[in-house]
Structure formats: structure tokens, C-alpha cells
Amino acid sequence: MKKHNFYAGPSILSEYTIKNTAAAVENFAGTGLSILEVSHRSKEFVAVSDEARALIKELLDVPAGYEVLFLGGGASLQFCMVPFNLLNKKASYLDTGTWASNAIKEAKFFGNVEVVASSKDSNYSFIPKNFTVSPDSDYFHFTTNNTIFGTEMRYDPEVGCPLVADMSSDIFSRPIDVSKYDVIYAGAQKNLAPAGVTLAIVREGALGNVERPIPTMLDYRTHIKKESMFNTPPVLPIFAALQTLRWYKELGGVAALEKINLEKAAILYDEIDRNKLFKGTAAVEDRSIMNVCFVMNEEYQELEAEFNSFASAAGMVGIKGHRSVGGFRASIYNAMPKSSVEALVATMKEFEKLH
Numbered sequence: 001m002k003k004h005n006f007y008a009g010p011s012i013l014s015e016y017t018i019k020n021t022a023a024a025v026e027n028f029a030g031t032g033l034s035i036l037e038v039s040h041r042s043k044e045f046v047a048v049s050d051e052a053r054a055l056i057k058e059l060l061d062v063p064a065g066y067e068v069l070f071l072g073g074g075a076s077l078q079f080c081m082v083p084f085n086l087l088n089k090k091a092s093y094l095d096t097g098t099w100a101s102n103a104i105k106e107a108k109f110f111g112n113v114e115v116v117a118s119s120k121d122s123n124y125s126f127i128p129k130n131f132t133v134s135p136d137s138d139y140f141h142f143t144t145n146n147t148i149f150g151t152e153m154r155y156d157p158e159v160g161c162p163l164v165a166d167m168s169s170d171i172f173s174r175p176i177d178v179s180k181y182d183v184i185y186a187g188a189q190k191n192l193a194p195a196g197v198t199l200a201i202v203r204e205g206a207l208g209n210v211e212r213p214i215p216t217m218l219d220y221r222t223h224i225k226k227e228s229m230f231n232t233p234p235v236l237p238i239f240a241a242l243q244t245l246r247w248y249k250e251l252g253g254v255a256a257l258e259k260i261n262l263e264k265a266a267i268l269y270d271e272i273d274r275n276k277l278f279k280g281t282a283a284v285e286d287r288s289i290m291n292v293c294f295v296m297n298e299e300y301q302e303l304e305a306e307f308n309s310f311a312s313a314a315g316m317v318g319i320k321g322h323r324s325v326g327g328f329r330a331s332i333y334n335a336m337p338k339s340s341v342e343a344l345v346a347t348m349k350e351f352e353k354l355h
């Protein structure tokens with residue numbers, strides 16, 4: 001039976017990415033060697049890394065003065081690297097979920113952190129609006145998409161200081177204005193590649209302004225200077241990332257992806273709103289087009305486990321909600337075909353007929 005992969009991350013990758021990566025595990029770029037065993041300094045792999053970085057610049061329209069880096073440590077290490085490299089006196093943070101609050105915790109090791117607003121009291125079900133950011137802040141940090149709570153900021157906020165964003169779960173899902181950001185970072189394991197590499201887009205002019213010494217591995221300048229090869233980069237995830245990026249380009253780039261993503265999300269939210277058994281958990285105006293969170297309606301609570309089994313039997317994988325929200329979460333990243341979203345909707349309709 002066909003499986004529909006709704007995991008939140010690591011998560012679905014395109015068939016194009018998986019097929020080409022599998023082929024390169026056998027024979028990489030005609031070298032007669034596996035991608036698993038080639039030197040990161042071989043000319044064939046350097047070409048992969050160069051093309052991947054160039055494609056990221058092209059797809060996101062990255063202006064001059066920025067560098068694209070492949071780093072280790074996940075998005076979680078960026079929670080620390082960002083303030084290590086950028087926080088002088090004060091930084092402002094928006095608290096919209098677990099990952100945002102983890103970033104805040106790390107920043108506090110480095111200086112004064114202003115939390116401009118938080119939706120924690122309502123279990124992060126909405127994005128706070130109308131907050132003000134101190135104009136003397138070194139940067140304003142926010143999470144564009146809250147993977148756990150299914151809320152998203154699909155815009156580049158105008159706050160009066162440079163932006164820093166964790167885009168782990170929605171990068172490449174829509175166009176962004178990179179020129180407003182000092183740093184954009186994203187773990188690869190949603191919209192790019194298997195886990196193991198972290199993408200960072202860094203404005204070079206934002207670096208070198210802090211007094212504190214920065215350990216070599218944690219200094220963005222090290223990785224810029226060495227073109228992400230200061231230490232051994234994760235060769236396989238970068239190879240897979242390149243396949244995904246080529247596929248994105250072929251599909252028409254991030255504007256085309258956004259159009260498809262909006263359509264897929266609307267199909268699922270329309271069903272959640274229509275079906276008597278379910279309701280969405282995120283404020284309607286802040287609904288994520290990547291992670292769709294929903295629960296059973298009050299009077300049907302006792303059907304939760306039954307729907308889980310019913311959906312698994314229909315081939316749905318990974319729709320159990322995160323423990324902090326409960327219910328269900330369907331992650332419908334770029335690689336998720338519309339037909340899988342339609343299959344989930346059909347399953348919800350069938351389940352409704354039974355009750």
C-alpha cells in the first residue's frame with residue numbers, strides 16, 4: 001500500500017532527491033566510488049557544494065554581501081552561534097513556541113535579551129502582533145514557522161533593526177527578502193535534505209562587531225573563509241540538498257512552490273473546518289502552510305485513538321500530534337504531493353461517515 005509521509009522532520013523528500021541520492025550511493029558522478037566514501041575535497045564533491053550554494057543564492061535571490069554556509073550542530077547550535085557572533089548589548093526575541101523559547105534561553109548566556117511578546121499563555125496558538133522592538137537592538141530574532149504549534153509568519157516583519165530568523169521548517173516554501181536579514185538559518189531535515197546539515201545565510205557586514213572572543217568552530221567568519229570546509233562537512237546530506245535544490249529550480253522556484261503549498265494547505269484546512277469531527281488548533285490568520293495541527297472536536301474526543309489507527313490503516317504515517325498540542329499534525333512540506341493531502345482528506349471524510 002502507498003504510504004503518505006506526514007512526519008514533521010526528518011520528513012518527506014522528493015522522489016527526485018531520493019532516486020539520485022540512492023544512485024550516488026552506488027556510483028557518485030561517474031567516479032566508480034560511493035558518495036559515502038569520497039573526500040570532501042575531491043573535485044567532484046567540491047562541485048556539488050559550489051552548485052548547491054549557488055542554487056540557494058539563486059532560488060532565494062540572495063543579494064551581494066551574503067554567504068551561504070553548510071554547518072553542523074542543527075538549528076539548535078544556531079540558537080547559540082547567533083548571539084555569540086551578533087549580540088553586543090541587546091537582542092530582541094519573539095516567543096512563538098518551543099524552538100523560539102529555546103533560542104531565547106541560549107541568547108541569555110550572551111547579554112540582555114528583550115522578549116518583545118509571547119503567546120505561551122495560550123499554548124502558542126497564535127503569533128503575537130503589535131509588539132515593539134527597541135530600535136537599539138542588535139537584531140530581532142523570530143521563528144518563521146512553529147513546527148510544533150502550526151503557526152507561521154509568512155512575511156518579513158518591519159521592526160526597525162536587522163532580522164534573524166529560524167526558518168528550519170519553511171525555508172524554500174515562499175519568496176523572502178533576504179536583504180532584511182543578518183542571519184537566516186535552517187536545519188536541513190524538512191525542506192532540504194536528510195538530517196545532518198544546517199544551512200546558514202549570513203550577511204558578512206554583520207560580523208566582527210562583538211568584543212567577546214569566539215571559539216573558532218563557532219565563528220561564522222571561519223566557515224565563510226573556508227567555504228564551509230573548515231571541518232569535514234556532511235557530504236551525503238549536502239549531495240541530497242543539491243538534488244532537492246535542482247528539483248525546486250525545475251518546478252519554477254520558490255514562488256511556484258508557494259503557490260502549490262497554499263493550494264495544498266487550503267485543501268486540508270477546508271476539510272478540517274468542514275468536518276464535524278475535527279477542529280484546527282492555530283488561530284486562522286496564523287495558520288502554517290507547512291504543519292497543519294488539528295484535534296478532535298470536544299464531543300468526539302474519545303475517537304482520537306480510533307482515528308489514528310484508521311488513518312494508519314489507510315497508509316497515513318506520522319500524523320500523531322506533538323505531545324504539547326495533542327491530536328494530529330500533518331506536515332505537508334514542499335515535497336508532499338497534493339495527492340497525499342487529498343488522500344488524508346478522503347480518510348477524514350470516510351471516518352466522518354462512520355460516526
Ligand code: PMP
Nearest residue numbers: 009074075076099147168169187
Ligand atoms: N527550529 C525549528 C523551527 C524546528 O522545527 C526544529 C526541530 N526540527 C529546530 C529548530 C531544532 O532543529 P535541530 O534538531 O536541527 O537542532
